[in-house]
Amino acid sequence: MEYFVGIDIGGTNSKIGILNSDGDILKSTSIKTESIEGVDYTLNKIWGTVLELSDELDISRDMIKGIGMGIPGPVIDQKKVGFFANFPWEKNINISEKMEEISGIKTRLDNDVNVIALGETLYGAGKGYSKSVTIALGTGVGGGIFIDGKLISGATGAGGEIGHMKLEKEGKVCGCGQKGCFEAYASATGVIREALSRLQINKNNELYRLIDGDLNKLEAKHVFDAAKKGDKFSLEIVDYVSEYLAMGIGNVLNIINPEVIILSGGVALAGDILLDKVKEKLPNYALGITIENLQIKLGQLGNDAGIKGASALTI
Amino acid sequence: MEYFVGIDIGGTNSKIGILNSDGDILKSTSIKTESIEGVDYTLNKIWGTVLELSDELDISRDMIKGIGMGIPGPVIDQKKVGFFANFPWEKNINISEKMEEISGIKTRLDNDVNVIALGETLYGAGKGYSKSVTIALGTGVGGGIFIDGKLISGATGAGGEIGHMKLEKEGKVCGCGQKGCFEAYASATGVIREALSRLQINKNNELYRLIDGDLNKLEAKHVFDAAKKGDKFSLEIVDYVSEYLAMGIGNVLNIINPEVIILSGGVALAGDILLDKVKEKLPNYALGITIENLQIKLGQLGNDAGIKGASALTI
CATH class of the missing domain: 3.30.420.40 (ATPase, nucleotide binding domain)
Incomplete structure (x- = not known):
């Protein structure tokens, strides 16, 4: 089986889930985003949570084939964030690269509303x-x-x-x-x-x-x-x-x-x-x-x- | 060499050209559309003109790999025309099918302004x-x-x-x-x-x-x-x-x-x-x-x- 991580980064809380390739959420949780601690802190904290969730599901790291993130800001080429609305983070951070370094897993991102649209279109009303x-x-x-x-x-x-x-x-x-x-x-x-x-x-x-x-x-x-x-x-x-x-x-x-x-x-x-x-x-x-x-x-x-x-x- | 036909159907006149795969117009002409004579008449007249142009260029019919048309109206799936603005033709005619029957060559269409956009984007300002x-x-x-x-x-x-x-x-x-x-x-x-x-x-x-x-x-x-x-x-x-x-x-x-x-x-x-x-x-x-x-x-x-x-x- 192949598994995928879905992350919805919000101003206060970030939702994190592990899903199968049909978009079914097998397990999910919500953590404080704490953007004030910096981008590296937040991404490492998210990755730590992903590992906890996958342990609980008895899923090994190599069975996770991709990480996707919804971001509150404009995303370029599904990798780089133009700016974060309301976060004290720099402009033009390549979040995909950072998360891939931390996790060793292919990471793609898009604007949070675009990601909601993708979810609704593939698995919901659309x-x-x-x-x-x-x-x-x-x-x-x-x-x-x-x-x-x-x-x-x-x-x-x-x-x-x-x-x-x-x-x-x-x-x-x-x-x-x-x-x-x-x-x-x-x-x-x-x-x-x-x-x-x-x-x-x-x-x-x-x-x-x-x-x-x-x-x-x-x-x-x-x-x-x-x-x-x-x-x-x-x-x-x-x-x-x-x-x-x-x-x-x-x-x-x-x-x-x-x-x-x-x-x-x-x-x-x-x-x-x-x-x-x-x-x-x-x-x-x-x-x-x-x-x-x-x-x-x-x-x-x-x-x-x-x-x-x-x-x-x-x- | 492979050649392609580009047709821009207008209310009064239709422009017809034979192009290479780089979008260079090798020869083109303009004919009266005469939509009043019916869709079959117009398409046959266009195809006759294509054959004349290809003869003048010494291009055989099997070297023409595709026909593309710009249409004054909404086009569905690059084949069917919802309605023709100002033409006395029926709704929902599959022009692609009709032209393929006449010519034996793959035919695709799109709205005339969309086709202009495609031209400008691929070969012009874009x-x-x-x-x-x-x-x-x-x-x-x-x-x-x-x-x-x-x-x-x-x-x-x-x-x-x-x-x-x-x-x-x-x-x-x-x-x-x-x-x-x-x-x-x-x-x-x-x-x-x-x-x-x-x-x-x-x-x-x-x-x-x-x-x-x-x-x-x-x-x-x-x-x-x-x-x-x-x-x-x-x-x-x-x-x-x-x-x-x-x-x-x-x-x-x-x-x-x-x-x-x-x-x-x-x-x-x-x-x-x-x-x-x-x-x-x-x-x-x-x-x-x-x-x-x-x-x-x-x-x-x-x-x-x-x-x-x-x-x-x-x-």
């Missing part, structure tokens, strides 16, 4: 499709484009950064410093911003009651929950967000023309109350030919998508 | 790059995405239809029936629309004099020519168009992250007066990492791009 775009609607908005067996990772690792596609010429300021980004409207943060803004002038609504008038409590989920209860104020926010979601997805359809769009992340969990509106509005933005046979699906793998996709990088 | 996006700024706006040896043609042949990416939520009406399309702003038609609209309220400018006050005469080229002469009225139109061009190109960079953007078509011929402004505005729309090493080039092959790219479909 199984059986050869052209997919996965859109992660979380704190930010990320994307992963998968075409005929390969991720579109881009020349400098920014392939699939659809969250920073501009939808308004002088729109809302985004965390990236630019204006009008898809992310500024369709992320969980975008939902919260819009709700907070509207709550300043209207407190007579179900949403305000749901958070007991404490604006610090507000999460995107509250907006969707209140909308599901029929709160007109929240339904209007959902409508506002769905318009931008349809516009952003429509643009992706016109450019990439995939067979399936996979939505993951907190905003996607809103479910039909949001998705039905997006589907209704999509024909205003996407060319008819791109939606004829299109499937729009929710991600199926949840937190396992990263590990599964990472393991597939070396299969 | 030579040596493995990730390119070609943007044809003509009557409309088309795009062709080339990644690691392959065109992104899409699930139903609409891959690279960047002209219908939406840049304004309730923007100018586009020929496709939707609103706010990139094409409605950055095509030659878009330039003319904007100029005509502004000329209604301002006739005291160089542009108006250049067309002798005859609005029917107005072409995009006049706007660029007047701007080059320093006409403030025309410079403002160029500025307006460059803003949308930067936004559209920026979105493509964030999604695809290519090494090179190749601009072709009439609007691209405006040259530096437009390009300098686009480059200046691009950092407002594209993530920094996508423009660090980016090249923006003008297409080099002109009308030969289609034939050259088409011939490469079977090489």
